[in-house]
Amino acid sequence: MSAARVEDGAAVEARVRGAFAAQGLVRLLGAELLAVAPGRVAIGLPFRSEFGQQDGFFHGGILATLGDDAAGFAALSLMPPDHRVLTVEFKINFLAPGLGERAIARGEVVRSGRTLTVARAEVAVVQRGSERPVALLLATMMSLPSAAPP
Amino acid sequence: MSAARVEDGAAVEARVRGAFAAQGLVRLLGAELLAVAPGRVAIGLPFRSEFGQQDGFFHGGILATLGDDAAGFAALSLMPPDHRVLTVEFKINFLAPGLGERAIARGEVVRSGRTLTVARAEVAVVQRGSERPVALLLATMMSLPSAAPP
Amino acid sequence: MSAARVEDGAAVEARVRGAFAAQGLVRLLGAELLAVAPGRVAIGLPFRSEFGQQDGFFHGGILATLGDDAAGFAALSLMPPDHRVLTVEFKINFLAPGLGERAIARGEVVRSGRTLTVARAEVAVVQRGSERPVALLLATMMSLPSAAPP
Amino acid sequence: MSAARVEDGAAVEARVRGAFAAQGLVRLLGAELLAVAPGRVAIGLPFRSEFGQQDGFFHGGILATLGDDAAGFAALSLMPPDHRVLTVEFKINFLAPGLGERAIARGEVVRSGRTLTVARAEVAVVQRGSERPVALLLATMMSLPSAAPP
Numbered sequence: 001m002s003a004a005r006v007e008d009g010a011a012v013e014a015r016v017r018g019a020f021a022a023q024g025l026v027r028l029l030g031a032e033l034l035a036v037a038p039g040r041v042a043i044g045l046p047f048r049s050e051f052g053q054q055d056g057f058f059h060g061g062i063l064a065t066l067g068d069d070a071a072g073f074a075a076l077s078l079m080p081p082d083h084r085v086l087t088v089e090f091k092i093n094f095l096a097p098g099l100g101e102r103a104i105a106r107g108e109v110v111r112s113g114r115t116l117t118v119a120r121a122e123v124a125v126v127q128r129g130s131e132r133p134v135a136l137l138l139a140t141m142m143s144l145p146s147a148a149p150p
Numbered sequence: 151m152s153a154a155r156v157e158d159g160a161a162v163e164a165r166v167r168g169a170f171a172a173q174g175l176v177r178l179l180g181a182e183l184l185a186v187a188p189g190r191v192a193i194g195l196p197f198r199s200e201f202g203q204q205d206g207f208f209h210g211g212i213l214a215t216l217g218d219d220a221a222g223f224a225a226l227s228l229m230p231p232d233h234r235v236l237t238v239e240f241k242i243n244f245l246a247p248g249l250g251e252r253a254i255a256r257g258e259v260v261r262s263g264r265t266l267t268v269a270r271a272e273v274a275v276v277q278r279g280s281e282r283p284v285a286l287l288l289a290t291m292m293s294l295p296s297a298a299p300p
Numbered sequence: 301m302s303a304a305r306v307e308d309g310a311a312v313e314a315r316v317r318g319a320f321a322a323q324g325l326v327r328l329l330g331a332e333l334l335a336v337a338p339g340r341v342a343i344g345l346p347f348r349s350e351f352g353q354q355d356g357f358f359h360g361g362i363l364a365t366l367g368d369d370a371a372g373f374a375a376l377s378l379m380p381p382d383h384r385v386l387t388v389e390f391k392i393n394f395l396a397p398g399l400g401e402r403a404i405a406r407g408e409v410v411r412s413g414r415t416l417t418v419a420r421a422e423v424a425v426v427q428r429g430s431e432r433p434v435a436l437l438l439a440t441m442m443s444l445p446s447a448a449p450p
Numbered sequence: 451m452s453a454a455r456v457e458d459g460a461a462v463e464a465r466v467r468g469a470f471a472a473q474g475l476v477r478l479l480g481a482e483l484l485a486v487a488p489g490r491v492a493i494g495l496p497f498r499s500e501f502g503q504q505d506g507f508f509h510g511g512i513l514a515t516l517g518d519d520a521a522g523f524a525a526l527s528l529m530p531p532d533h534r535v536l537t538v539e540f541k542i543n544f545l546a547p548g549l550g551e552r553a554i555a556r557g558e559v560v561r562s563g564r565t566l567t568v569a570r571a572e573v574a575v576v577q578r579g580s581e582r583p584v585a586l587l588l589a590t591m592m593s594l595p596s597a598a599p600p
Contacts, residue, residue, distance in 0.1 A: 238388070238416060238440055239389065239418075239440055241391055265415060265442075266388060266442070268389075290388055290389055290440060292416070
């Protein structure tokens with residue numbers, strides 16, 4: 001963690017924004033990185049009809065993707081600069097139908113270890129200006145040297 | 151389950167195909183329903199660069215979406231005709247990087263109850279004709295009357 | 301939820317304490333109900349060498365049992381008086397070795413529905429007066445009429 | 451994995467039996483190691499009234515403990531001889547009430563990596579000679595050098 005500690009906030013943010021922008025999926029969906037701080041990341045996604053499941057809400061897979069990303073980039077923000085993050089596993093509980101104009105996933109690190117990081121994310125939807133939580137995610141992330149094979 | 155039992159295989163397949171086609175996400179991604187049988191569903195998805203995470207493999211969120219769908223539609227296939235399926239929660243373990251031309255998710259019901267169904271899915275990728283598992287998903291699905299509020 | 305709402309705090313506590321005391325496992329382990337409030341329950345367990353796994357710490361199964369109970373009784377506290385709680389599933393992440401004289405599990409309800417409740421628990425150990433979190437649990441609980449078959 | 455590969459089956463079994471016997475919890479509960487093979491372990495536990503939850507069945511925490519152990523020792527059986535196993539996390543779905551004279555947990559490795567192993571376990575109960583599955587567990591295990599701090 002010493003390497004991360006000497007990085008200043010701006011460097012952490014630039015590093016996370018770079019990894020975020022490199023995701024093809026982000027471009028496909030149109031997700032935005034709303035906020036980055038050490039151990040915390042927020043990601044937003046405006047609703048489009050193609051994100052719907054059969055009932056017209058945000059598909060659970062989209063909410064899971066956002067939550068996974070928010071938790072993963074929160075974990076990455078505390079990893080050494082020359083490392084990347086892999087999701088080992090996650091679990092997600094859906095709390096309410098994802099009906100709204102916009103989804104927001106907020107990820108935070110629960111415990112940061114040398115190899116493994118435990119992180120969680122809350123995914124909310126905003127409907128007519130009012131926000132409510134729709135999913136809760138708990139994940140295990142792994143830190144790998146950028147040069148290592150996946 | 152009595153309602154499902156009197157449905158023949160063709161009716162089950164037509165019902166699951168209808169629910170699958172109604173998902174906007176399916177059109178966005180280009181996923182195909184490969185096989186439907188009572189309690190079992192397989193879904194395929196050709197790779198596109200927009201599905202990639204930062205390392206150029208299938209993003210975990212895409213694999214999770216496929217697995218969730220395969221498990222959910224497997225559960226739906228055993229539910230009464232006038233019911234729909236909601237994902238209560240799922241957990242997914244990633245086994246290997248999702249590098250390949252195509253992903254396949256195979257879902258199957260583990261235990262089908264009146265209200266809750268436990269289902270699992272294995273997600274594999276096909277690379278140069280050779281298939282290998284990349285993720286394992288275990289989910290809880292809920293049966294709801296189609297007319298009920300979500 | 302209306303039934304639970306008209307119950308006063310003392311009635312809720314008496315109901316949860318009754319269900320807790322009825323668990324044979326509680327007597328086997330020596331667990332104590334430390335606190336009960338609507339939607340929140342804390343359970344304590346002094347360490348004994350038989351609780352150890354191969355390295356001499358609290359076995360993960362014991363920590364999971366405590367967390368499951370704390371989450372489950374928190375859920376029960378918001379259910380109607382004539383209902384009981386069943387654990388549908390839970391997931392637990394271990395954060396640090398469970399080394400200490402005493403474990404404490406604090407459960408809280410995240411979302412309470414008519415049939416399903418999402419609850420989480422944090423399990424901590426106390427070592428020489430200092431407490432630290434060792435596990436995080438996220439669970440799905442089900443409400444059943446007491447008279448119904450399990 | 452090379453170290454494990456040169457170990458013969460008897461050496462693997464002796465190593466797993468030693469780690470199993472070192473668990474205080476095993477003595478508390480009275481669990482038995484029924485079978486050990488590379489990547490597979492079965493554990494049995496006769497019912498005692500103290501294992502019951504409030505309804506008189508095997509407590510979910512006991513079933514989770516058995517499943518965690520079966521998955522963990524299955525993982526250990528494929529690790530190098532000088533390594534020990536830690537549970538990173540697990541998820542368990544309960545399929546049916548754990549009513550019976552005896553529980554059996556069968557663990558198997560799904561994917562064995564250098565640092566992390568994915569393993570699963572099925573827990574069944576035997577009632578009047580008839581066995582049925584009651585829980586399904588999916589876990590992430592970590593390999594650590596025996597000498598390393600936990």
